[in-house]
Amino acid sequence: MIKAAIFDLDGTLLNRDESVKIFVDKQYKRLNKWLRHVAKDQYITRFIELDDRGHVWKDKVYQQLTNEFDISGLTWEELLQDYVRNFKDSCVPFPDLIGILKKLKHSGLVLGMITNGKGQFQMDNIRALEIQNYFETILISEWEGMKKPDPQLFKNASDELNVLPTECVFVGDHPEKDVKAAQNVGMKSIWKKDDQWNKVEADYVVEGLAKIPLIIDELNSR
Incomplete structure (x- = not known):
């Protein structure tokens, strides 16, 4: 689940x-x-x-x-x-960002974020997108003292959300720092396609954010 x-x-x-x-x-x-x-x-x-x-x-x-x-x-x-x-x-969001986050929240999911970068700088960008209140936890590498793909960062996120790693999907665009790192701790991975890479071994591949709720529904209906 x-x-x-x-x-x-x-x-x-x-x-x-x-x-x-x-x-x-x-x-x-x-x-x-x-x-x-x-x-x-x-x-x-x-x-x-x-x-x-x-x-x-x-x-x-x-x-x-x-x-x-x-x-x-x-x-x-x-x-x-x-x-x-x-x-x-x-800061420019990807299409229908807030709509997708609302949909996921309304379905009963808890949401988290893990990002590499400078703490205050990244938080300023998150606030500029007006999405901070949708997330129960936001982990930024500078403030956490570790960077993706460190598995501890992913474990800490699931701990803070009070779920097991196997009960999480992770959505990211980087093959190693996002997809592989999430898989290594037992999370399902969704690769948001980036033309810089190909043949990424993710559990799911999406062009945009719109299909993510459908993928989660599919996983939970099995």
Whole structure:
């Protein structure tokens, strides 16, 4: 019996790729006095390349950008602070995010979230999506002192939800940090498809969030 659904954040609930594009465009306009010697498209493209879909923290990204583009009058630390302070205002949810969370809650499931990242930064993004109240537990790697795919993080989430790992589904976009890690502790895995990878050995594969309630219904009807 599935009693809990646990989610990743970036690339699963938050459309991070789209959010980053919107943020960098806004940052370029906001700080144009210091950045206008760089073409906007070039600034955005290079940021996205260096960011590596969030796998590189922005201190390194902005150090590289200030060096490459010879940005003066504005330090990489100030660019980083602008990112930390303002990224939340560019957060884009995947379609019908709140509708799906409501549906899962109404079906009697408890909901959790596990995300890698900086604690306050990720919490600001979760609040920007207005979804924090749907979750009984939210574990963020910096505050937990461990990162996915550490199995303890997944066990802690199920413990806090007062369910067994075998009574959970985990939904995420990363083959190792989400899918495999969840399977390793006995959770059912739902891979939210990402074209960056193929042949991911998940229990279920979805293009979007809409099918998740149907999958859980199917598991519980067996």
